[in-house]
Amino acid sequence: EIVLTQSPGTLSLSPGERTTLSCRASQSVSSSYLAWYQQKPGQAPRLLIYGASSRATGIPDRFSGSGSGTDFTLTISRLEPEDFAVYYCQQYGSSLLFGGGTRVEIK
Amino acid sequence: EVQLVQSGAEVKKPGESLRISCKGSGYRFTNYWISWVRQMPGKGLEWMATIDPSDPNDSHTKYSPSLQGHVTISVDRSISTAYLHWSSLKASDTAMYYCARWREWTHTNEYYFDYWGQGTLVTVSS
Numbered sequence: 001e002i003v004l005t006q007s008p009g010t011l012s013l014s015p016g017e018r019t020t021l022s023c024r025a026s027q028s029v030s031s032s033y034l035a036w037y038q039q040k041p042g043q044a045p046r047l048l049i050y051g052a053s054s055r056a057t058g059i060p061d062r063f064s065g066s067g068s069g070t071d072f073t074l075t076i077s078r079l080e081p082e083d084f085a086v087y088y089c090q091q092y093g094s095s096l097l098f099g100g101g102t103r104v105e106i107k
Numbered sequence: 108e109v110q111l112v113q114s115g116a117e118v119k120k121p122g123e124s125l126r127i128s129c130k131g132s133g134y135r136f137t138n139y140w141i142s143w144v145r146q147m148p149g150k151g152l153e154w155m156a157t158i159d160p161s162d163p164n165d166s167h168t169k170y171s172p173s174l175q176g177h178v179t180i181s182v183d184r185s186i187s188t189a190y191l192h193w194s195s196l197k198a199s200d201t202a203m204y205y206c207a208r209w210r211e212w213t214h215t216n217e218y219y220f221d222y223w224g225q226g227t228l229v230t231v232s233s
Binding site for chain 2: 001033047056086098101
């Protein structure tokens, strides 16, 4: 069974900073099946990236995704106040699986 | 406008049964699989189960191995509604439950949850 490990668990950053979040799979994953979601407190998750690198409709271009095989990253080029949230990667294979999440908090 | 509207919060006792719902609108309900995702207090997202609403026998279902046998996913196509059912709740079922629409377009390599319900909070306590 594939395991998705997100790191770090928490990032403490200031608005305007650049950050990279990691999602590592225990086995190789097709890039087509890797997505990223953002979740703010009290809200449902929102799709950011699908196919490892394609931005969902309406997602600002400061969000970008990359990676292949077992290593995937989500980059936020310049943090805006509304970007402080929890981010999850998700993989689709024989079943659906989420990573444990990375919390991006205001420093 | 695509919407998934879930039923309201529930407070139950251990051993009781429960069914929560998720009504889809703004799209053809049978064209997209529906999943349920659990979020325990202060924790991350956990996929629970998925169903193909186009299957008249509800046989096209998938469950997380850790949850299979404890919950049942179903749909009522006539009212575009998906359900998650427990026959005997445990305190550990206390969580927020989200339904989500699964988009799977193989010709464009799109595989993701594109719409989510607002969540149903289930509290199980004696």
